[in-house]
Amino acid sequence: MSLATMPPGTIHGVGLGPGSQDLMSVRADRLIRGASHVAYFRKQGRRGHARSIVEGLLARDVIELPMEYPVTTEIPVDDPRYNELLAAFYDKQVAQLSEIAGAGQDVVVLCEGDPFFYGSFMHLYTRLQGRVPVAVVPGITGMSAAWTATGRPVTWGDDVLTVLMGTLPEAALVERMTQTDALVVMKIGRNLDKLRRALVRAGRDDEAWLIEYAAMPQERIRPFREVGDSVPYFSILVIHGNGRRP
Numbered sequence: 001m002s003l004a005t006m007p008p009g010t011i012h013g014v015g016l017g018p019g020s021q022d023l024m025s026v027r028a029d030r031l032i033r034g035a036s037h038v039a040y041f042r043k044q045g046r047r048g049h050a051r052s053i054v055e056g057l058l059a060r061d062v063i064e065l066p067m068e069y070p071v072t073t074e075i076p077v078d079d080p081r082y083n084e085l086l087a088a089f090y091d092k093q094v095a096q097l098s099e100i101a102g103a104g105q106d107v108v109v110l111c112e113g114d115p116f117f118y119g120s121f122m123h124l125y126t127r128l129q130g131r132v133p134v135a136v137v138p139g140i141t142g143m144s145a146a147w148t149a150t151g152r153p154v155t156w157g158d159d160v161l162t163v164l165m166g167t168l169p170e171a172a173l174v175e176r177m178t179q180t181d182a183l184v185v186m187k188i189g190r191n192l193d194k195l196r197r198a199l200v201r202a203g204r205d206d207e208a209w210l211i212e213y214a215a216m217p218q219e220r221i222r223p224f225r226e227v228g229d230s231v232p233y234f235s236i237l238v239i240h241g242n243g244r245r246p
Contacts (some may be wrong), residue, residue, distance in 0.1 A: 008132045009101040012108045013115040013125060015139020016053045018215040019234070023145070028137050031108050032057050037100055039065035039093070040110040041120050043072055050110035065107070067093050086123070094127040101132035114139045118165075118186070143184045145214035146236040149221050155182045157244025166191035170198050177202035182241035188231050195237070199224065207239045 012031055017023040024032075032038070032054055042048025048066065058064075070085045100107055115121040115136050128134045143163065147154035155161050162180035164173060166188045177183060177198060188195060199205040208224035213234045224237060 006104040009104050009106040010133040010135050011097050011101055011124070011128055012106065012135050012137060013111050013121040014108050014137045015111050015114045016050060017140040018113060018142045018145035019049070019053055019213070020215045021053065021057070023140050023215055025137060025139065028139065029057070031137065032110070033059065035059065035062055035106070035108040037063045037065060037105055037107040038110060039067055039097065039107055041067050041069065044068045044070075050112050053112070054110060065096065090123045090127060094124055094131070097124065098128065098131050111139065113141045117141050140215075142214055142234070143186065143236055143238070146184070146211035147238050147240070149211050149214050149219055150209055150238060150240070152240050154184075154238065155241045155243065159241030159243035161241065166195050170194050170201075173198035174201045177204055181243055183208075183237070183239035185237035188235050188237060189233060192227070192229070192231055196224075196227075204239060209238045209240075211236050211238060 014028045014031055015025070016028065017025075021029075035058070038054075038058060040048050040050040042051065051064075051066070067089075070089050071082060076082065097107055097109075109115075109121055109124065111119050111121045113119060115125070115138070121136075125134060125136070159181040160179075161182040161184070162176055163184045163186065164176055166173075166185055168176075173185075173195065183204070185195060196205070199208055205225060206223075210222055210224045210227050210231065212218070212220040212232050214236060216234070
């Protein structure tokens with residue numbers, strides 16, 4: 001069979017869940033163990049968290065395709081160069097993945113959490129449409145692992161749940177915090193002080209919990225008011241709803 005008539009392979013965006021192998025789906029586990037090509041995002045000079053999650057699961061002869069971001073926090077997101085660099089990066093990765101799939105090989109792209117929830121895979125997915133077959137395996141989100149770690153339901157009855165990024169302007173954070181019942185805030189990092197001010201302004205600082213490394217061995221849960229001057233990258237803030245119940 002020539003390459004021209006060979007059916008293309010499939011690009012699988014596989015959700016790994018929050019960071020523990022036993023929280024992956026059966027489908028994700030099967031695809032990862034049987035993969036001939038595995039791609040994953042990572043920061044330059046790092047191994048990559050997604051790759052660490054699947055340690056011990058990959059076949060011995062698997063071909064690994066690390067995709068190294070050209071920029072992470074070195075340039076502000078509102079700088080035109082940021083989008084230019086990332087767009088070129090995603091285009092390059094799509095070309096490589098399409099070439100492999102075009103030769104009839106499947107590729108598993110490892111995705112932390114869920115591929116369609118604030119993940120980098122989405123930028124590949126939209127570019128791959130119409131070029132090669134693409135399939136997505138959902139995963140447990142980090143925020144789900146975070147509120148589960150608190151031992152309390154996050155929503156009741158008709159509670160409204162809002163998910164915010166700590167990168168939003170302070171005024172926008174305050175507005176959203178005052179309009180919701182339950183709350184999740186991600187991407188805290190350098191936005192910690194702004195987030196703390198917003199919680200105070202919204203009158204919700206006493207309700208907030210910080211979960212670090214949810215579902216990972218170093219998991220830690222504490223009231224947000226006890227948080228110091230910095231938090232790890234894998235940190236999520238949770239405010240529980242208190243809505244209708246029998």
